[in-house]
Amino acid sequence: MRLVRTGVAAAAAWCLPAPAPHVASLCAPLGIARRLPGDAAEVALTFDDGPHAAGTPAVLEALRAAGARATFFLVGEQVARNRTLAAEIAAAGHGIALHGFRHRNLLRVPPRATVDDLTRAYAEIGEATGRAPAVYRPPYGIFSLAALAFARSRGWLPLLWSRWGLDWRASIAPERIAGKVAGEAGPGDVLLLHDADHYSAPGSWRRTAAALPAVLGELERRGLRTVTL
Numbered sequence: 001m002r003l004v005r006t007g008v009a010a011a012a013a014w015c016l017p018a019p020a021p022h023v024a025s026l027c028a029p030l031g032i033a034r035r036l037p038g039d040a041a042e043v044a045l046t047f048d049d050g051p052h053a054a055g056t057p058a059v060l061e062a063l064r065a066a067g068a069r070a071t072f073f074l075v076g077e078q079v080a081r082n083r084t085l086a087a088e089i090a091a092a093g094h095g096i097a098l099h100g101f102r103h104r105n106l107l108r109v110p111p112r113a114t115v116d117d118l119t120r121a122y123a124e125i126g127e128a129t130g131r132a133p134a135v136y137r138p139p140y141g142i143f144s145l146a147a148l149a150f151a152r153s154r155g156w157l158p159l160l161w162s163r164w165g166l167d168w169r170a171s172i173a174p175e176r177i178a179g180k181v182a183g184e185a186g187p188g189d190v191l192l193l194h195d196a197d198h199y200s201a202p203g204s205w206r207r208t209a210a211a212l213p214a215v216l217g218e219l220e221r222r223g224l225r226t227v228t229l
Helices: 002-015 024-030 055-066 076-081 083-091 111-129 145-154 174-182 204-221
Strands: 042-048 071-074 095-098 190-194
Touching (some): 055 083, 055 204, 071 083, 071 111, 076 083, 083 095, 174 204
Parallel strands (some): 042 190
């Protein structure tokens, strides 16, 4: 019975950070950020899962047209396939952040493999972009205890989001994406979108790119400036 209790306790500790994307009250005690510090009229527009050969250029063009800045949470295996595009993100003045090497639910990845994955991603992204990522968001926003501990040991900021556009879904329309992510945005919000469909509904990046002018227009209307992380 003692072994059972020990196993249950260990499993609970391992999974403790996992609900943080949906249980905001967990974030502060675990040292996971969801918002920008301070009260300036600024938001962080973030994109996960890239780079993507078609989606990333479309997003970059929309940002360029609006004079906006964003932060891209890059996946190491995708950077390895398209280093030039990863470098273009950095050259355009956008933030570079870490999303892991492979896009996996980290609750299913042992601690040593988690460390290896993040170390490999950090090196790949750094070499391709010339930037050392200092902000980390895991795939699906699901932190394991090992991932969170390793991020802290490296001095990376563990970051989730405060608003998201659900743009990874197959059936969501661009106007719905814009409304979800920017319709009630305010100072300090971290906004989550995706510039790639490697791990989501095929073609979802097209709806994200189509929504971006409305997203950026709404942020401007609200007097909010986009900043990098």
